[in-house]
Amino acid sequence: MTTDLINDAPTPAMASSALTVDIRAVDPARDSKNIHVWLTHPRAHYWQMTHLDESGVRDYLGAVLDSADENGWVGSVDGVDCFYVETYLPSTLIPHDVVPTGPDDIGMHLLVAPPDGDGVRGLTNQIMAEVIDFCLRPIERGGRGGRRVIVEPDVRNTAILEKNRAAGFSPVSEATIMMGEERKRALVSVCDREDFEASELVALLNREDVEVVSSDDVHLASLAATPDTYSHLNPDTFAIAQRHLVAKALSEFAHERLIAPVPATGQNAGPNDWILKIEDTGPKDAGQSEDAAEFPDGGCVTYSFTARVLPLEHWVIDEVSITRRRGDTQLGLDAQELVVELQDALDIPENLMSTYLEELASTLASSAFKLAEAVKGRRPDSTDLLTSDFQSTEAAMTEGHPGFIANNGRIGFSLSDYRKWAPENGRTTRIEWVAATREHSQLSLGQGFDEAAHTDWALSAEERELFDTRIRSAGRDPEDFHLLPVHPWQADHRLAISFAADIARGDLLPLGAGLDEHQPQQSLRTFFNRTRADAPYVKVALAVQNMGFLRGLSPKYMRDTPAINDWVAELIGTDPVFGDAGFRVLRERTALGYTGDVYHRTQETNPHRKMLAALWRENPLTVLEPGQQVVTMASLLHRDHRGVAFASELIRASGRAPEDWVRSYLRAYLHPLVHALLAHDLVFMPHGENLILILDDHVVTGAFMKDIGEEVAVLGHRDLPGDVERIRALVPGEEKALSVFTDMFDGVLRHLGGILDADGVLSSEAFWILVAEVLDHYEAEHPELAHGLAGDVDLRAERFAHSCLNRLQLRNTVQMVDIGNQAESLLYAGTMRNPVAR
Incomplete structure (x- = not known):
């Protein structure tokens, strides 16, 4: 089937283009080489085939060709093959209770080739429109004759979720779908001809006064007209922000022992499956009480998820796996609702509860805005950051503090303030x-x-x-x-x-x-x-x-x-x-x-x-050497909207073994700060925003410490000038050690080790061995300082006090600690095993 995009009447979306698109049946012998390149590109990881060699791709395409329920198609633009489409019978993949389907429904997967150079402006949007039209067009006119198109992208694939929304797809439900032996959490969505022709994508491609940015499968066209002020608060984008924040809340609340998930039981439970059951103890109106009586367990809410627990009780939760149920009824994920459900366990004062919920709302809104901008191609991804300048990287950060749940409260900013000054x-x-x-x-x-x-x-x-x-x-x-x-x-x-x-x-x-x-x-x-x-x-x-x-x-x-x-x-x-x-x-x-x-x-x-x-x-x-690059240390904990970690990209780009790269980073970060404590009783506030890292060929070779005046302390009796005396804070050795254990191990390295482990770059066990190696080297080089000036600091102790950040904010979201006496303000949850204990 060949379609001239400028003249084809059934597709009004194509009115402003002059590209010729051809869609033909796949030929494994002819097409496996190209499709192998496309499927193994990092951007295609949601297809779960990046591990296949060309022979494996050929076998896969042959199986599709032989199937009675699915078909493969290769698309070209102006004679150049550049996309692959699969159409299939939806009932073979999507559970009937999620979307009842009929013979006129058609499932669709689309893979666009990675761009060659700068790509063609607007190409992906036109391909998307042509493929949907192909699925909906009658068979006698060269289409597939579908009544509706049904898609089931991974809920983490934010780019395609946004693109589907723009093309007229309406979400139906999340569902767990088996892809061979792998399962994924999918957002099942549907689109018919009327939805498609009324969509934002069609309107965009019909406009001649719009500059279209492009050029690959993670970019969406950017409207040149005045943006909708609330466009980022659409259900699809907000659902992704909710899922991410719920995952973070479950992880950090479990880390701080505010909640205690238990291993799941049952025939289908895996070794990493967990359950959190929350008793329905909150206030109810009459209607809620009646509803709760209809459910077993008094209407309690149950969260199920898959997670691995790494050193320092760091919960790495698979966001896709999280489900929330009351009885047999599945509920949507909602971070504010989670906090309300956990109010007793979190011990939030009632007079501050609404303030904390407002900070959560602001955090969610900020996340949704950043996500919506990213999928429109307006924010750099982790690969782009490898060559970005200092301030572009600074503005690209999305997570905020890695430990705090409500970390973008900014109460006082209006929406216009946010857009100007965030x-x-x-x-x-x-x-x-x-x-x-x-x-x-x-x-x-x-x-x-x-x-x-x-x-x-x-x-x-x-x-x-x-x-x-x-x-x-x-x-x-x-x-x-x-x-x-x-x-x-x-x-x-x-x-x-x-x-x-x-x-x-x-x-x-x-x-x-x-x-x-x-x-x-x-x-x-x-x-x-x-x-x-x-x-x-x-x-x-x-x-x-x-x-x-x-x-x-x-x-x-x-x-x-x-x-x-x-x-x-x-x-x-x-x-x-x-x-x-x-x-x-x-x-x-x-x-x-x-x-x-x-x-x-x-x-x-x-x-x-x-x-x-x-x-x-x-x-x-002003003091960098030629060729050096600087980035905020917060960037090492950054994942972009595709889920790609900047730290993993840096290691890949450096060409160094992950162990060597981490050694260099720890030499620039941990080693000098340990020396400051042990040799000088001097401590800083060394979280991600307070350090700027120096990179040489993508490897950390130095660091600048900032925010000195308000966040530095001397913890011993050394002589100080009179105008410096206010930074003295005398504390026992165990509290001195918390400047390493809490601020660096728990506040930074726990998260970085979890990222590298989750990405398969470096196991958490190997990561903490490298941390211990730094302390071993320091002790070997400075044996007289191994326990500090007063001999009362033991960084290799078996356990240390578990100081908790969210507990501080939950206790008083208006003023977490007394700045003049921070040590007395801290809250602890017992002790935690030291991952570098002797």
């Missing part, structure tokens, strides 16, 4: 500035800085001239003020309201937006300057509730921040162990805070005291 959108903005009288503000300067040097560093010459002009036009003298940057959200929501009196009496003079473009970082309130290559980061206050805190910045802390940074930098810079590991700090060189407001005259501290302050931090790009 770091994952990668948009730039111009920071607002306010002039603060010197009498009520303090500028703190690090070593080697005077005020003129600070001003030259923090602002461009054009900005300084602009703001001086605006101050003079207000009848004031620029010499009477310090220039303070303010987050645009903060300026809009707080400056003219919370600080109205300060503006009225002239202590604060709003100056408007600066001229430099800044990009928000993962930490939400930090900006990277995209206009001036040598400019510093700037960190500002942001009165938005996110992950257990209002994201303020304390003027009191800012006074000592440069001095603390200089002291830490001097210690790091003069110890050769750090230099040998490629470990450096990004100093916060200058800081500024305003204290003239009434909130600073109350008897006790309050969040309003932390609404007008800023610090300026060094830029890592």
Whole structure:
């Protein structure tokens, strides 16, 4: 069958194209070579045939050709073979109770060849439309004569789910489907001729004013028209976000021993099958009570899933396997409902329950938005990140904190705020500035800085001239003020309201937006300057509730921040162990805070005291060697919308053995931080956002530590300068060791080891052997420091206290810990076996 896409009347979707598409029956002898290349490409992993050689593909196609229930077809565009289609009798694959099917229904699988170079713009969308038309077109006109097309893609295949939705498919139900000896969790969906012709895909291809991005099976056409504000909140996309967050919640709640799944029993239960039964103990209205009486076990809810439990009680859950039932009734997955079902077990205070649920809602909405943008080709995948620049990688992160469930709360942001200032959108903005009288503000300067040097560093010459002009036009003298940057959200929501009196009496003079473009970082309130290559980061206050805190910045802390940074930098810079590991700090060189407001005259501290302050931090790009690349360490825990891990892609691209790659990473990350603790009683907050990794040929060779002023501590009695004394926190040796056990082992390495194990790159056992190897080497090199300066730290202890993050947020989602006394705020769940115990 040959169709000229510009003239074929039955397919209005083709009106704007001039490509000729041919679909013919598969010929195993002729087609196995091409189809083998397509099926074994990483993008085709959902076909579960990447392991086949060409002979195996030929045998597979022969079996399809000989089958009475399925047919294979090869498609070409302008004479070049570039896609493979299978049509089949749906009743042979899809359970009848999921979709009752008849002889006029037709099942369909589509595989588009990986693009050659940049590909053809819009090609995949036109192929998709042609194949659906082929399935629905009457037999006498060269089609398959289907009444409906039925598809059953893997629920994890977000790209094809979105493409199906755009083509007019409506989801019916999730179902477990056997593919040979393998099972998959599928989203069964249907589409008839009317659905297809009314679809977004047909409308898109009929438009001549739309630029179509393309070119492979994970990209969807991007509408040039104004986007639908709520388009990411469609059922298909949100269901994927829900499934992912439910999997994470089950995993992390089990890790923190808030829930206790038990092995599944029964004839069909496998060794990795688990059950979580939740008794229906929550409040019910009359209708709910009656419903519960109809079910066994009083209406309790049961979660079933497949999972492996790795060291550090790390649950690697197969998202596809999760089901939720009440009695025999299967229910949809819903992260907020899960928390409500678990409210007693999670021990969330009733007065904070709705706040936590709102943070979950925001986290889900953020995930859905990022997913929808990714399947439209608007976000880089893990392969793209191998060659992306620093800030593209920063904006590509999707997960947030790997341990916290509600990690994208951002309560206070509207949808338009989210689109402008959420770091994952990668948009730039111009920071607002306010002039603060010197009498009520303090500028703190690090070593080697005077005020003129600070001003030259923090602002461009054009900005300084602009703001001086605006101050003079207000009848004031620029010499009477310090220039303070303010987050645009903060300026809009707080400056003219919370600080109205300060503006009225002239202590604060709003100056408007600066001229430099800044990009928000993962930490939400930090900006990277995209206009001036040598400019510093700037960190500002942001009165938005996110992950257990209002994201303020304390003027009191800012006074000592440069001095603390200089002291830490001097210690790091003069110890050769750090230099040998490629470990450096990004100093916060200058800081500024305003204290003239009434909130600073109350008897006790309050969040309003932390609404007008800023610090300026060094830029890592100014000290890189030629050829080096930098990425946020959070990227090592990143999976893209296809499920592909960036860490696994880095190892593949490096050409190094996985063991060697991990050794190099641990040498740059774990080794220097262990040395800081054991040799100096110095600890940082070393989570993914706080380190920037240096890559040489995709291998980690060094690291920058940042966020020093607020998140560093000295845990011993060593001498400290007076202006550094506030970072001292005397704790016993077991608590000192938690800076490694909790912050690095549990907070970072547990997740990375799980990713590499799940991807088949490196087993978890081998991973933790490499971690132990780092400690062995350190002890061999520094035997006198193996147990720290006071001899009270044992990093090879059999067990350690299990400090839990989600328990903190669940206890108080508004303020997780007392910043001034964090150790006393921690919550524990017994002890945990040390994976590197002697």
